[in-house]
Amino acid sequence: MSITADSPSMTTQTTEALSFTNVGKRYGEGPFAMQGFDLQVSPGELVAIVGASGCGKSTVLRMIAGFESHSEGEITLDGNPVSSPGPDRGFVFQDYGLFPWLSVAENVELGPKQKGLPRAHRRDLVEQHLDLVGLGRVRDKYPHQLSGGMQQRVAIARVLANRPTVMLMDEPFGALDALTREQMQSDLSQIRRSVGTTVLFVTHSIEEAVRLADRVVIMTGGLSQGIPGHIRRIFDVTLGLDRDPTSVEFTDLERLISQEVHAQG
Numbered sequence: 001m002s003i004t005a006d007s008p009s010m011t012t013q014t015t016e017a018l019s020f021t022n023v024g025k026r027y028g029e030g031p032f033a034m035q036g037f038d039l040q041v042s043p044g045e046l047v048a049i050v051g052a053s054g055c056g057k058s059t060v061l062r063m064i065a066g067f068e069s070h071s072e073g074e075i076t077l078d079g080n081p082v083s084s085p086g087p088d089r090g091f092v093f094q095d096y097g098l099f100p101w102l103s104v105a106e107n108v109e110l111g112p113k114q115k116g117l118p119r120a121h122r123r124d125l126v127e128q129h130l131d132l133v134g135l136g137r138v139r140d141k142y143p144h145q146l147s148g149g150m151q152q153r154v155a156i157a158r159v160l161a162n163r164p165t166v167m168l169m170d171e172p173f174g175a176l177d178a179l180t181r182e183q184m185q186s187d188l189s190q191i192r193r194s195v196g197t198t199v200l201f202v203t204h205s206i207e208e209a210v211r212l213a214d215r216v217v218i219m220t221g222g223l224s225q226g227i228p229g230h231i232r233r234i235f236d237v238t239l240g241l242d243r244d245p246t247s248v249e250f251t252d253l254e255r256l257i258s259q260e261v262h263a264q265g
């Protein structure tokens with residue numbers, strides 16, 4: 001199956017799906033929690049962000065989502081400045097964030113319904129995306145009847161049914177057991193290949209970042225260290241599609257990233 005993202009109005013010529021230029025964030029009148037954040041993400045790219053707790057990873061995602069304003073700099077999506085939430089950005093949370101009173105199909109249908117799409121089109125989108133995550137058979141069940149992994153698949157289907165420009169994932173597999181987590185990682189890789197959505201993915205697991213990402217952004221600093229959170233380094237991951245976590249290339253890169261994450265100063 002091939003599903004492509006709708007292309008929102010292109011008012012500006014740009015090659016980036018997502019761009020941060022010198023972005024900084026202060027909460028209230030406090031010091032800058034993060035500052036000087038520069039990153040360009042190409043369409044279809046998966047960029048992972050890793051870094052110690054409090055360095056501003058979730059803040060980055062929430063600013064793109066429009067849940068938080070940025071205090072300085074510019075964030076653009078397909079060339080258009082971001083200022084408030086919109087259906088062109090989908091958020092996948094660690095705790096799934098499904099509506100418990102809605103069935104699986106109704107959860108996935110939510111975005112298309114809010115967009116006012118006709119019923120037949122909505123049905124198609126729901127079926128396509130439940131198939132995509134392998135959950136067609138549980139369409140009438142409710143979230144509490146599903147395992148954690150299945151709930152997270154519904155959350156991913158719900159986001160993708162909205163055809164977002166970018167999918168924002170904040171430690172999406174952090175609450176899952178190790179086996180389910182591995183399965184979800186492999187499924188996400190396949191889903192991405194099929195859909196081509198741009199993804200920004202926050203994780204505490206360096207192995208997960210190396211398994212999934214085209215690039216890994218390492219953030220450091222944060223209020224507890226007395227300096228605003230910022231990017232320390234960005235690694236390209238050139239390991240191909242089928243990555244073997246036991247290969248020398250994989251473990252070498254993991255070690256390099258780990259050294260950067262834990263480096264002082």
Ligand SMILES: Nc1ncnc2c1ncn2[C@@H]1O[C@H](COP(=O)(O)OP(=O)(O)OP(=O)(O)O)[C@@H](O)[C@H]1O
Binds near residue numbers: 027053056
């Ligand atoms: N709503 C808020 N009000 C005030 N300060 C906040 C708020 N949200 C986050 N912060 C502060 O901003 C800094 C960055 O927080 P953020 O949640 O982005 O970090 P993180 O890298 O996602 O951490 P973790 O790995 O623990 O999830 C922290 O010092 C945090 O205390």
Ligand SMILES: [Mg+2]
Binds near residue numbers: 057058059
């Ligand atoms: Mg966080």
